[in-house]
Amino acid sequence: MNKIKCECGHVNPEGTVLCEACGKPVEENQHIDGNNENKLLNMRYDGSARRSKTYNKTIVDKIWNFFSSVKVGVWLIAVTLIASSLGTIFPQEMNNQSPLPAEQYYEENYGMAGQIYYQLGFHDLYGSWWYMILIASIGVSLVIASIDRVVPLYRSLKKQKPKRHETFMKRQRLFGQAEYASEQDYHRVIDQLKERRYKVIQENGHVLAEKGRFSRWGPYVNHIGLIIFLLGALLRFVPSMYVDANVWVREGETKMLEGTEGEYYIKNEDFIVEMYDENDERYKESIEKQGGSVPKNYQTNAVLYQRTDESLPGVDPELKQVKEGEIRVNEPLKIDGFAIYQTTYQLNEFKTMTFKLHERSDADEQSIGEFTVNLVDPKSEYTLDNGYRIELYDYYPEFEMKDGVPSSFSKYPKDPAFVFHVYPPGQEEPEVNFLAIGSNLDPSGENQYKIGITDLEMRDVTGLTIRKDYTLPFLGIGGAIFMIGVIQGMYWNHRRIWIQPKEQGFWVAGHTNKNWFGLKKDLEKALDGTSVEPPEDQQELKE
Amino acid sequence: MANKKKKRFIFRSVVLAILAVAVGFALYSSFTDGEKAALKEGDTAPNFKLKTVNYEKDTLALSDFEGKGVMVNFWATYCEPCKDEMPYMEELYKKYKDKDVEILAVNLDQSELVVTRFLKEYGISFPIVHDQKGQVMGEYGVGYLPASYFINPDGTIEKKIIGPLTLDRLEGYLKDITPES
Structure with missing residues (x-):
C-alpha cells in the first residue's frame, strides 16, 4: 500500500485527491475528481480517498468496488424502473381475473409476446427471482457505497488542519x-x-x-433509515412476521381463518348492512350522484374459535370459543397479533327455498303440502304428511343451458334450478317437474300436480381480511431515520x-x-x- | 500495513457475507412462499381424511392406501373438463386396481346430491370423497380444476397435472406409480 506523504507532513491514504490535513492537491490523483490546474477545486467528499484501485485484487474487492460505484447504483435503479414499467404491459397474474392458469393465460390472450412475458417472469414481477435480485442489488449498493464514502469523509474532516x-x-x-x-x-x-x-x-x-459539520452525515443517516426500511420489507416474507389473507364466510358458517395455519376459526353469526336514508334531505343529492344506495355501516357479528386438536385436513376440528365481537370497517377484531378486518360483502345468496305442492287444475293453488329445500346441501327425498313423496332428482345450484343440456356454472346457489319427481300416494310412476327462477315446466304436459315457490331464505356473505404485521415498527423507525437524515442534510x-x-x-x-x-x-x-x-x-x- | 490490508479484507468479506445472507434469505423465502401454496413433484403428499360418497366405509384417508400407487384427482360436477376425463379414469381403474394402483377422487361440490346423481349417470365405481369445505383443496393448494396428483407407493408425488388428461397420458402416469411386484 502506497501512502502519499504531503509536504505538510501528513500521510494520506492511496487515492487521496486533496491532502486530508492541508488540502494541497495530490498531483497524480487530480483526474479522479476531474480537477483542472487553473480551475476551482472539486470539494466532493473533501477530496478524500473513496475507492482505491490498489485494493482491487481479490474477488471480494472486485465485488466491493462494483457495488461501491454510484454509476452502478444509478444503472441498477434505471434497470429496475424499466423492468417495473414493462411489467405493466399485460396484467399481472394476481389481477388477471382469469380461470386459466398463468402458463396458458398469457399465450392464449397475447400470443407469442404473452408467452415471452410469462417465460421471463413479468407476469409475477415482484415474485420473479431476477427482479428481487435487482432490488437486493440496490440495497447492497446502498450499504457499500455509503460505507465507502462516509469513512474517508469522516477521516478527512477529522484530520483537517487550520493551516491550508x-x-x-x-x-x-x-x-x-x-x-x-x-x-x-x-x-x-x-x-x-x-x-x-x-x-x-x-x-x-x-x-x-x-x-x-453534522449536516455532512445527513445522507448516511438517511441511508441507514432506508436500509432499516428495506429490512422491514424483507421480513414481510416471514410468515410469523406478516400475514395478509382473505376469507369469505356465509351467515351461520364456521370457517378456518386463512394465514393462521389452521389455528383459528371464525363463525359468521350475523351480517348487517345499513344504508343511508334516501329520503333524508341531507343525503338525497349525493346518493343520486352515486347512482344507488350508499352503505352507512356494514358489520359481521363474529365468534372466534381456537382449534384444540390436531386432526387431519378434511376432518372437522374440535374448537373452543375464544372471543366474540363485531367487526366493522376500520374496527377489526383482534386476537394473538391477528386483526380481522371487514373488507367486503355479498348480499342475498339463497339459503333455502320452500315449495308447495298443489293440483294443477286448482285455480286457488291450495297447498297439499309444503317442503323446504336446503340449497347448500339438499336432501334428496321429502315426504309430505299426507303420503305424497317428492324426490329431488336433479339440482343445479347456478343453472345454465350448455349445448342444450342443463348444467351448473358453479357450486354456489346463485340461480338454482330443480328437477322434482312427485310420487302421489300409491303411485309408482312419478310426475316430472322442472323448476327454475322464473320458469316452471311440465315436460310431459300431462302433470296432475304442480310445485310452486312459496318462500325464500337468504343469507349474506361477509368478506374479511386477516392481517398480521410485525414489520411496521421497522418501517416506522426506518422511515423516521430516513426523514431525520433528509432534514439533517437539507436544513443545515x-x-x-x-x-x-x-x-x-x-x-x-x-x-x-x-x-x-x-x-x-x-x-x-x-x-x-x-x-x-x-x-x-x-x-x-x-x- | 499488511495488517491493515488484511483487516480491510476481513471487514469487506464480513459485510458482503451479511448482505449475501440477507438476499439469500429473501429469495429463499419468496420461493418457498409460492410453493407452500402448491405442492410440487417430489414432495410427500399430505395425508387427509374425508367422508366418502360411494364407498363401503364412511371415511377414507389417503393413508388407507399406504404402499399402493394412488392417483388423487380433484374435480367438481360444474367443471366440464373434469367430467370428460372421468370415463377414462373409470376404465383404467378397473384395469389397475389389481396392480395395486388406486384412484381417489376428491369432489369439491357443496351438495352431495349433485355428486351421487353424477356418479349414477356416469357409472363411476372408484372411490369418491367429498371435500365439502375445500379443506383438502386448500392443503394441496389446488387453484384450477381438474388437478391430478400421481403418488408413488412411498407417498411422494411422482407427477402433478393441472388440466384434463387423455386416456393415453393417464395410463402412462398410472404405470409410473405402479408398485413393482
Whole structure:
C-alpha cells in the first residue's frame, strides 16, 4: 500500500485527491475528481480517498468496488424502473381475473409476446427471482457505497488542519487577499466568527472556522433509515412476521381463518348492512350522484374459535370459543397479533327455498303440502304428511343451458334450478317437474300436480381480511431515520472559513456544501467593521 | 500495513457475507412462499381424511392406501373438463386396481346430491370423497380444476397435472406409480 506523504507532513491514504490535513492537491490523483490546474477545486467528499484501485485484487474487492460505484447504483435503479414499467404491459397474474392458469393465460390472450412475458417472469414481477435480485442489488449498493464514502469523509474532516496549502486557498470558490488588513482586523474577524457560532481552531495564526459539520452525515443517516426500511420489507416474507389473507364466510358458517395455519376459526353469526336514508334531505343529492344506495355501516357479528386438536385436513376440528365481537370497517377484531378486518360483502345468496305442492287444475293453488329445500346441501327425498313423496332428482345450484343440456356454472346457489319427481300416494310412476327462477315446466304436459315457490331464505356473505404485521415498527423507525437524515442534510449547511496570515495582511477562503448565499452573508458579517472587502465568488466571476 | 490490508479484507468479506445472507434469505423465502401454496413433484403428499360418497366405509384417508400407487384427482360436477376425463379414469381403474394402483377422487361440490346423481349417470365405481369445505383443496393448494396428483407407493408425488388428461397420458402416469411386484 502506497501512502502519499504531503509536504505538510501528513500521510494520506492511496487515492487521496486533496491532502486530508492541508488540502494541497495530490498531483497524480487530480483526474479522479476531474480537477483542472487553473480551475476551482472539486470539494466532493473533501477530496478524500473513496475507492482505491490498489485494493482491487481479490474477488471480494472486485465485488466491493462494483457495488461501491454510484454509476452502478444509478444503472441498477434505471434497470429496475424499466423492468417495473414493462411489467405493466399485460396484467399481472394476481389481477388477471382469469380461470386459466398463468402458463396458458398469457399465450392464449397475447400470443407469442404473452408467452415471452410469462417465460421471463413479468407476469409475477415482484415474485420473479431476477427482479428481487435487482432490488437486493440496490440495497447492497446502498450499504457499500455509503460505507465507502462516509469513512474517508469522516477521516478527512477529522484530520483537517487550520493551516491550508496556498493552492487549496486560491482554488476555493470564495477567496480573497486582504493585503492591507491590520492585526486588529484579524482579531475582529475571529471574534465576529465566534459570535456567529463558528467553531474556531487556531494554529500558528492559521484559522479554521467551522459550523454545521453534522449536516455532512445527513445522507448516511438517511441511508441507514432506508436500509432499516428495506429490512422491514424483507421480513414481510416471514410468515410469523406478516400475514395478509382473505376469507369469505356465509351467515351461520364456521370457517378456518386463512394465514393462521389452521389455528383459528371464525363463525359468521350475523351480517348487517345499513344504508343511508334516501329520503333524508341531507343525503338525497349525493346518493343520486352515486347512482344507488350508499352503505352507512356494514358489520359481521363474529365468534372466534381456537382449534384444540390436531386432526387431519378434511376432518372437522374440535374448537373452543375464544372471543366474540363485531367487526366493522376500520374496527377489526383482534386476537394473538391477528386483526380481522371487514373488507367486503355479498348480499342475498339463497339459503333455502320452500315449495308447495298443489293440483294443477286448482285455480286457488291450495297447498297439499309444503317442503323446504336446503340449497347448500339438499336432501334428496321429502315426504309430505299426507303420503305424497317428492324426490329431488336433479339440482343445479347456478343453472345454465350448455349445448342444450342443463348444467351448473358453479357450486354456489346463485340461480338454482330443480328437477322434482312427485310420487302421489300409491303411485309408482312419478310426475316430472322442472323448476327454475322464473320458469316452471311440465315436460310431459300431462302433470296432475304442480310445485310452486312459496318462500325464500337468504343469507349474506361477509368478506374479511386477516392481517398480521410485525414489520411496521421497522418501517416506522426506518422511515423516521430516513426523514431525520433528509432534514439533517437539507436544513443545515457545512460552512468553513479559512484565514491564513501573510506577511502583509491575510488570505480568506470559504467553502460550503450548499447555500453559498448564506456563507457569503456570514463572511460579510464577520468582516464587518474591518478594512477587508468580502472575498470574491470566483465561480461567478468566470460566468 | 499488511495488517491493515488484511483487516480491510476481513471487514469487506464480513459485510458482503451479511448482505449475501440477507438476499439469500429473501429469495429463499419468496420461493418457498409460492410453493407452500402448491405442492410440487417430489414432495410427500399430505395425508387427509374425508367422508366418502360411494364407498363401503364412511371415511377414507389417503393413508388407507399406504404402499399402493394412488392417483388423487380433484374435480367438481360444474367443471366440464373434469367430467370428460372421468370415463377414462373409470376404465383404467378397473384395469389397475389389481396392480395395486388406486384412484381417489376428491369432489369439491357443496351438495352431495349433485355428486351421487353424477356418479349414477356416469357409472363411476372408484372411490369418491367429498371435500365439502375445500379443506383438502386448500392443503394441496389446488387453484384450477381438474388437478391430478400421481403418488408413488412411498407417498411422494411422482407427477402433478393441472388440466384434463387423455386416456393415453393417464395410463402412462398410472404405470409410473405402479408398485413393482
